[in-house]
Amino acid sequence: MIGGLEIDWRQRYGPWAVVAGASTGIGASFSEQLAARGLNLVMIALTGTGLTQQAARLEQRHGIATLCLEMDLADASAVARLPDLIARRQVGLLVYVACHSVIGEYLQISLADKLKMVDVNVRGPLLLIDALAPAMQRRGHGGILLMSSLSGFQGSAMVATYAATKAFNTVLAEGLWSELQEDGVDVLALVAGATHTPTFDALTPRHRQKTVYPMQPDAVVREALQQLGRRPTHIAGRLNRVVNWVLRRILSRRNAIRFISHNTKRVYRDEHGRTD
Numbered sequence: 347m348i349g350g351l352e353i354d355w356r357q358r359y360g361p362w363a364v365v366a367g368a369s370t371g372i373g374a375s376f377s378e379q380l381a382a383r384g385l386n387l388v389m390i391a392l393t394g395t396g397l398t399q400q401a402a403r404l405e406q407r408h409g410i411a412t413l414c415l416e417m418d419l420a421d422a423s424a425v426a427r428l429p430d431l432i433a434r435r436q437v438g439l440l441v442y443v444a445c446h447s448v449i450g451e452y453l454q455i456s457l458a459d460k461l462k463m464v465d466v467n468v469r470g471p472l473l474l475i476d477a478l479a480p481a482m483q484r485r486g487h488g489g490i491l492l493m494s495s496l497s498g499f500q501g502s503a504m505v506a507t508y509a510a511t512k513a514f515n516t517v518l519a520e521g522l523w524s525e526l527q528e529d530g531v532d533v534l535a536l537v538a539g540a541t542h543t544p545t546f547d548a549l550t551p552r553h554r555q556k557t558v559y560p561m562q563p564d565a566v567v568r569e570a571l572q573q574l575g576r577r578p579t580h581i582a583g584r585l586n587r588v589v590n591w592v593l594r595r596i597l598s599r600r601n602a603i604r605f606i607s608h609n610t611k612r613v614y615r616d617e618h619g620r621t622d
Contacts, residue, residue, distance in 0.1 A: 353575075355383040359439035359489045364388040364432070366419060366474060367444030369395035372493065372538070375563040376441050379571060381408040385439065388413045388432055419444045420465035425473045427569045440478050442471045442515075449614050452506045460507045467511035471518065479522075479531065486530040487576055494517045494537045496586060500599065503607035504614050516579060523578035534573035538566050539586035561586075 363380050367373035369391035377387055381404045391397045393416040401412035415431055417424040439480040446466040471492055482488025497505050498512030519535035526533055540560040566582040573580040581587045593602040 350490060350555075355380075355385055356577075358487050358588075360384045360385045360436075362388055362435045362437045363439035363441060364390065364433070364437050364474065364478065365441045365443065366390045366470065367442070367493075369397045369400060371443075372563045372566055373441075373443035375398065375418070376443060376570075377404060377566040379564075379567050380439070380441070381410050383571075384408070384410065386411040386413075386463075388415065388435065388437065389497065390415045390417060390419065392416065392418060417548075419470040420446065420462050422465070422469060422473065425470060425477075428474065428478050436481075436488065436554045437478050438482060438485075439491070440474055441491045441493075442474060443493045444470060445509045447505070449504050451504065455507070463507050463511055465507070468514050475522070479526070482531045483526060483529045488530070489532040489580060490519070490526075491524065491534045491536055491570060491574060492516075494519070494535045494579075496509075496537055496539045496581070496590060497606070498537070499590065499594065500602050500606060502610050504610045520578045533578065534570065534574045535579045536566070536570040536573075537579060537586075537590075539581075539583055 350512065363385045365373055365377050365380065365387060368377045368389035370401060373501070377400065382389060387401070387410060389397055389401055389412055390413075395416075397414045397416060401414050404410060405412055410416070413432065413435070415428070419425060444466055446459075446463045448455050448463065455617075475490060479488070479490060482490075492515045494516040495509070495512040497509040498514075498516050500509075502509050516535045516537065519533050523533040523535075538561070561583050569580065569582045581590055593605065597605060
């Protein structure tokens with residue numbers, strides 16, 4: 347629904363949607379909810395993530411078509427083949443959820459992992475937008491949704507590189523929103539806080555998870571799809587919006603960085619000051 351009017355998802359954002367990072371967590375929820383709206387799916391994920399089985403379930407449940415592409419989005423040569431792989435499929439929506447995240451002190455994280463965060467979280471969206479957005483612009487309708495994070499609003503210890511990549515995604519989406527809205531292409535930066543995904547659950551000590559009030563992926567995605575076409579940036583979750591307001595309006599930037607860094611260290615360091 348946009349401006350109080352029910353939209354035809356296939357007409358505005360279809361008939362095909364590309365979901366990058368489609369196999370688990372928020373990406374899996376996007377796949378489910380877009381399929382329920384009648385969009386065919388190009389589903390991209392790493393090999394061995396159960397992508398084909400998930401696609402088969404969506405086809406059976408919602409009567410849609412799927413194309414599964416198992417690839418590493420850190421591999422620019424693999425992503426460059428995407429236009430040929432999806433040839434003759436009219437893609438009206440790009441959802442980029444794929445992410446690489448390594449938590450730890452900056453100097454303890456390998457350069458390879460830092461560069462992979464840049465490759466997956468920054469270069470990946472650029473390559474897919476370049477491949478898919480021109481046709482949306484020519485047709486006069488479509489959508490781009492980039493997954494961002496509250497961590498991208500300020501620097502933080504333990505996630506310095508990851509947070510920087512998410513800041514890039516937010517600013518990129520906002521710039522594209524301004525450029526493409528007059529061409530009928532909706533762009534949204536979806537800013538999430540802690541969310542129960544396999545990555546979050548694996549990286550966050552169980553006894554610390556309840557301290558950050560994680561959302562469920564389905565709730566995050568419902569908000570995203572409601573806000574697409576209505577604003578350039580949306581923070582999922584009322585509590586996350588309140589926390590962000592306090593950090594940006596009440597605290598100085600230095601104190602906001604200190605506050606977030608303190609809490610991030612508390613979540614991810616053990617009692618000996620090490621990361622898991």
